[in-house]
């Protein structure tokens with residue numbers, strides 16, 4: 302992977318996403334040693350041009366690398382399998398994972414997902430799956446900034462024959478990876494309905510003692526809300542708060558069903574929320590009260606959820622959906638302006654992960670996590686309002702260059718350090734294996750057949 306010492310990006314429409322939301326037309330940006338050292342509205346003429354790489358953005362939008370706050374990278378070879386079936390989690394997903402998920406599958410499926418992330422302008426991802434050690438190897442190879450949560454559930458899982466075996470796996474995984482430059486290991490209790498109170502507390506204690514984040518699905522399922530109402534007379538958010546589980550280190554995915562009390566608790570405890578609009582509406586679950594959360598000051602970022610739920614891991618298309626659905630729900634065209642959505646995809650996501658001190662905006666001192674958009678496609682012209690163009694018009698085909706800590710992962714849409722055909726052919730092998738699973742026939746999924 303190329304590691305230039307210094308990069309000058311010139312002739313750029315820069316969305317800084319700083320506190321003033323400065324936008325620079327014809328701006329320039331200079332990086333050194335993986336950090337941004339200058340961002341300016343005009344031309345930067347560096348005195349020292351040694352070891353300087355100059356990139357002409359040709360008027361394209363230069364923005365902070367996007368942050369995907371919730372996904373399951375290792376599920377990309379399950380995409381489009383059993384879409385729209387009822388009770389898919391228990392009837393299809395859990396049995397399928399038990400039958401087929403291995404360290405090897407997770408490695409290649411994660412690498413496959415990570416190429417999708419890079420192509421879509423994502424530079425930081427928060428993953429939650431099994432065999433996180435394999436995800437970490439894939440993220441290290443791909444070069445993204447990654448938060449990787451080992452899943453903990455109350456039943457045997459693909460990497461742990463014992464219920465709650467994920468806790469022991471996480472303990473080892475955290476020790477092995479916690480000093481990595483770009484990778485932050487984490488604990489991921491699956492959800493309040495699959496992890497009981499004592500184990501939730503054990504996960505919290507592990508995260509706190511190791512100083513790593515914790516992530517979980519929260520207030521996501523109608524049955525989850527009913528179950529907690531019946532057992533505890535309250536919501537999962539309130540119950541977890543009573544257990545002392547919620548704090549600044551927690552990123553809660555979904556939070557579709559929240560009332561004012563839930564939201565006040567999330568705010569008070571400093572919990573970050575991962576808003577997965579595309580997955581939530583595809584499953585017809587509901588729409589999280591994100592405008593209310595933002596008004597209260599809860600840090601909210603965008604998440605694609607896994608490729609079986611989302612189904613893409615493309616935040617550019619997701620941004621349009623987020624804006625449109627919130628406006629439709631409120632019958633108010635101003636309910637979710639494009640600049641607020643771009644904020645959630647960048648600095649908002651960084652706040653949710655508590656890494657806004659190092660990434661999420663283009664400001665001197667921050668890491669050089671940068672995306673350059675090409676604006677030559679018809680949908681990207683003209684640019685009266687760059688936020689509108691991004692939210693309502695852009696797609697991954699418009700992402701030209703992506704860098705993380707000043708390392709160029711993709712340039713001119715090429716990712717030289719990853720062998721795409723090798724990843725695809727390994728994916729093909731797993732796909733054939735999944736198609737041949739007797740379990741699929743038992744589930745009435747005979748329509749699945751090998752294809753090239």
Ligand SMILES: [Zn+2]
Nearest residue numbers: 518554606607
């Ligand atoms: Zn999820």
